[in-house]
Amino acid sequence: MKNFKFRIHDNNYNVKIVSQEGNEIDLEVNGTSYTVKMKEEIKKTKTPTLVRSASKRPAEPLKVNPSSSKTKIVAPIPGTVLSIDVKVGDTLKVGDRMLVLEAMKMENNIVCEKAGTITALNISVGQQVLQDEVMIELQ
Template sequence: MKSYKFKVNENGYTVNIKSHEDNIIKLEVNGTTYDVVMSKEIKKTKTPTLVRSASKRPTEPLKVNPKSQVTRIVAPIPGVVLSIDVKVGDTLKVGDRMLVLEAMKMENNIVCEKAGTITALKIVVGQQVLQDELLIELE
């Protein structure tokens, strides 16, 4: 495995480590083989775990301007539109499902945050959307 050269009191030693299992090491010193038992068990290294600290700012709810006549529903995350459950002219109340967005192999229901009537659909089923892309307008 590995070879080392030592000098102790002006005497040279060549140490070859032959094997290492648990706490037993087989080594060869200047041609003589020795089995060395370690007094403590060697700790095995673990794969480091990366820990990310929590976000310092709270999650932001969907921004709906109560004074605005038109409410813009945007994609909260990038994904693919799986289904659209509304059509232009539908009247919605808070909590009604408008569409299903697939992101990272998970289906996310996009629900109505403000009651109103659908004025425009800016997407179609199967379309890929980016984060903050306009999906639906309602009044």
């Protein structure tokens, strides 16, 4: 396990700890084996673990109001806009990719969840967006 060198009254001692169970330690001093019993048990150190509590509110999916004439596409998470696949005036159907948002070194495709025509683009390539920031408006 561990090796130690001691110098006591001009005498050198090489101590090797062979094993340790509870409060008994087997060791060798200059090649001679000894078993030593400690007064108190040696406490084992534990590595602390971080315990996180579960989120109090569940993740909410992007909600689109089907009766509304205008739909706002918001950023689901903070990130950087890598590419924009649409422009003002484009007509989209459900499932069409609108943009790619990079967050935590992952590329996330933002797709259309309601068919419509793009009326406004509030973002540009390379722009950083915050969560719930309006990126695209549909009608």
